Amino acid sequence: MEICKSVAEIRAIVANYRRAGERVGLVTTMGALHEGHLTLMRAARRDNDRVIATIFVNPTQFGEVADLAHYPSDDIRDINLLEAEGVDALFLPEVATIYPPGDDTIVETVTLANMLHGKVRPGHFRGVATVVARLFNITLPDAAYFGEKDYQQLQVIRRMTNDLHFPIEIHAVPTVREPDGLAMSSRNVRLTPEDRAEAVVLSRALMQAQELVAAGTTVEALAEALRRTIKASPRATLRGLDIVEAETLSPLSGPVDRKIAILISAEFGGVLLIDQCEVSP
Numbered sequence: 001m002e003i004c005k006s007v008a009e010i011r012a013i014v015a016n017y018r019r020a021g022e023r024v025g026l027v028t029t030m031g032a033l034h035e036g037h038l039t040l041m042r043a044a045r046r047d048n049d050r051v052i053a054t055i056f057v058n059p060t061q062f063g064e065v066a067d068l069a070h071y072p073s074d075d076i077r078d079i080n081l082l083e084a085e086g087v088d089a090l091f092l093p094e095v096a097t098i099y100p101p102g103d104d105t106i107v108e109t110v111t112l113a114n115m116l117h118g119k120v121r122p123g124h125f126r127g128v129a130t131v132v133a134r135l136f137n138i139t140l141p142d143a144a145y146f147g148e149k150d151y152q153q154l155q156v157i158r159r160m161t162n163d164l165h166f167p168i169e170i171h172a173v174p175t176v177r178e179p180d181g182l183a184m185s186s187r188n189v190r191l192t193p194e195d196r197a198e199a200v201v202l203s204r205a206l207m208q209a210q211e212l213v214a215a216g217t218t219v220e221a222l223a224e225a226l227r228r229t230i231k232a233s234p235r236a237t238l239r240g241l242d243i244v245e246a247e248t249l250s251p252l253s254g255p256v257d258r259k260i261a262i263l264i265s266a267e268f269g270g271v272l273l274i275d276q277c278e279v280s281p
């Protein structure tokens with residue numbers, strides 16, 4: 001695997017792939033890789049001749065300094081995992097490479113970024129769109145792969161890609177879960193054993209939602225049932241629970257008669273976890 005830190009190096013590598021007529025898939029990450037990330041790499045491998053990965057802990061998407069400071073990181077372990085997956089090239093830039101001195105440009109999906117989970121983490125999706133636009137421009141892939149666990153992020157990236165006319169296909173990959181149902185997340189390692197055991201309540205609520213929707217329910221009754229489930233957990237502090245139309249994320253009320261998205265966020269001992277999914281009636 002080729003590892004590069006500069007824009008010029010990764011551009012030269014991708015240019016070589018293109019000259020050979022090869023299709024390039026991109027997976028962007030913040031490192032501390034787990035099976036969820038590796039599943040994205042495999043999806044990219046399936047559809048493309050070349051897979052490039054990025055590891056960049058993007059400071060502009062973190063609100064609290066403490067969250068950024070505690071974000072897990074282990075480059076050596078990550079590099080070994082990517083090598084084992086057969087990833088062709090890794091872009092591992094410094095902050096000043098992505099945000100050069102005097103940097104003055106942001107990218108924001110104005111409506112999508114500031115609703116729902118965007119209210120729990122003000123500025124977060126602006127930071128995500130800004131860094132993903134830069135990573136797209138630096139790596140110029142044919143396709144890019146994102147996890148459904150970060151459902152609102154996926155919609156922000158789809159919107160941005162469309163609005164800015166990036167010639168890049170966006171692919172969604174289903175959430176990879178621990179055996180008990182907890183969505184894999186780099187932040188899970190920061191949970192105490194007690195909080196780790198309780199964190200399963202998020203995926204349990206999503207499973208309960210699937211059952212309630214299959215049986216027939218209203219948006220209001222569903223929200224109330226899920227809120228009760230999460231509040232029953234002694235260690236969870238619910239930060240957000242939204243039931244919206246899938247893809248558009250528009251508000252809904254009354255009977256659940258179309259595909260919905262459920263966005264849940266909760267804190268466990270100061271660690272903010274999310275779990276988000278689509279449910280069809």
Ligand SMILES: Nc1ncnc2c1ncn2[C@@H]1O[C@H](COP(=O)(O)OP(=O)(O)OP(=O)(O)O)[C@@H](O)[C@H]1O
Nearest residue numbers: 029030031036146147150175176183184185186187
């Ligand atoms: N469990 C998962 N299943 C599938 N994709 C995932 C999973 N977790 C993360 N991803 C995807 O991997 C990409 C990189 O995510 P990121 O590096 O932020 O990891 P993370 O585990 O989501 O970390 P965090 O603790 O910040 O939520 C994103 O597209 C994200 O949606």
Ligand SMILES: CC(C)(CO)[C@@H](O)C(=O)[O-]
Nearest residue numbers: 028029030058128131150
């Ligand atoms: C898309 C992303 C790599 C942007 O920093 C990040 O938000 C993530 O890992 O989900």
Ligand code: BAL
Nearest residue numbers: 030061062124150153
């Ligand atoms: N997976 C989303 C990255 C973040 O939590 O900042």
